[in-house]
Amino acid sequence: MADGSGAVEKGFNGKMLNVNLTTGEITVENPPESLYRQYLGGYGIGARMLWDRVPRGADPLGPENMLGIFPGLLTGTPLFGQRWQVVCKSPTTGGWGDANCGGDFGGQLKLSGWDGIMFFGRSPKPVYLLIDNDRVELRDATDLWGTGAITSEEQLKERHGKRASIANIGQSGETLSYLSGICNDHGRLAARSGVGAVMGSKNLKAIVALADRKIIAQTGEVTKMVRTNLDEFIKPLRDFFHTFGTTGITSMSAINGDSPVKNWGGVGVVDFPPETSGQIAGAVINTRMEKSYGCWHCPMACGAESVESDNPKYPYPKHTHRPEYEAMASFGTMNLVNNPEALIYANHLCNEYGLDVIGAGVTVSFAIECFEAGILTKEDTDGLELSWGGGDAMIELLKMIGERRGLGDTLADGVKVAAEKIGRGSERFAMHIGGQEIPMHDPKLQPxxxxxxxxxxxxxxxxxxxxxxxxxxxxxxxxxxxxxxxxxxxxxxxxxxxxxxxx
Ligand code: SF4
Known part of the structure; x- marks a missing residue:
């Protein structure tokens, strides 16, 4: 249906890409409209494609696994049009794996003309996929391998222009860490299920999307419907989250029982009381922020970007993303660290290495508790004194995880794998379900x-x-x-x- 402007009220392009990284062959697939009607997009279509194409028993990090990138049905439209979904068989859980993300990549992929990309096989050398509307090709990424996700995004933008949107992995994805995700928009991550490791296992460093179209499904009728309904929908939340982001709930959640404390062994009012946790309240974090940020076309715009750090111990650069609640709680409340600079830097390091903040923060907590119990000693940590509230040691351990250095190599696949390797009763401190670290909401408050x-x-x-x-x-x-x-x-x-x- 059109409104006379030539725009078509359809949320999909009707074509997807199959990329065989072993052979380099790229083929176009035109799924029937019934697929979109039945499964919509994103997670729905992703589940169908994965089910049909990944053989039973496939190794999640082997060539038979599929890495699927699927923008949602509404992605690219003015209606919350920024989210995109990654699907694969997860190395973290051994089952269905998915991770969802904002940023700018999902919209740009859809606008470049594609409703999904399915990667199979394993490239003999590091590559990236360049999508310039209908022109699609694999390029050598040898020079990018080993660089962080934010750094290599900047390098690819220098090469392909500022309008290029990039999804990529950092060092943790390259080294197949189960804690690794896929990054876009200088630090928004599709973080969970080990999707970054699956991308790394395929020797795929990045996907670059260049789109000439500006938006799809934007007719007068759609715009009016969106403005009327969406504004009403987000009004109650917008002021708070636009001002403070999800960071704004961190100190409150430490007290009301929402956040786990001290690797789930503590109590907020005792271990992280208001006089302590208040130092990482949203208003305090905002003093380090320079401007607000929103994912592509998001009416909520809950993000913010920082000034450059002037603390040499925690040197995050200008335009570092404000940490989300999950990052603040997993590094802050869980480890009793209330230094705002340390937490912003921890978040930045995760974005650069391409690490899931939940998995990484929980894994640091696990290591601290093992150290406290004498299961890990300074011999294991290369002399690092791990303790609750120790921001410097937390940052160093995080770097070791991101670089798979020393104990970091043992920890880089998360707490379940680490406990299996360490043994000595450490599994009682490994807070995970099915291999995936438990996030920052305690079911005792929200059953x-x-x-x-x-x-x-x-x-x-x-x-x-x-x-x-x-x-x-x-x-x-x-x-x-x-x-x-x-x-x-x-x-x-x-x-x-x-x-x-x-x-
Ligand atoms: S700006 Fe915030 S609310 Fe909007 S998509 Fe990004 S993370 Fe979600």
């Missing part, structure tokens, strides 16, 4: 997370619960937080809703 963490196809998912309360059609959960037995219908409704969002 829905019990089900979500344990039962979702992506275990330890933190993005499901929020939607539940705000959408009336989902059967309500019991109000008694200790009633775990009667949440099936509620969980099913919430899952269906969230799977729709992810598509």
């Amino acid at each position: 829905e997370y019990h089900n979500t963490y344990k039962l979702d196809p992506t275990p330890a998912r933190h993005t499901l619960y929020e939607a539940n309360k705000r959408f009336g059609k989902i059967p309500p959960a019991p109000t008694n937080n200790r009633d775990y037995a009667n949440r099936g219908e509620h969980h099913k409704g919430a899952l269906e809703y969230m799977h729709m969002v992810n598509a």
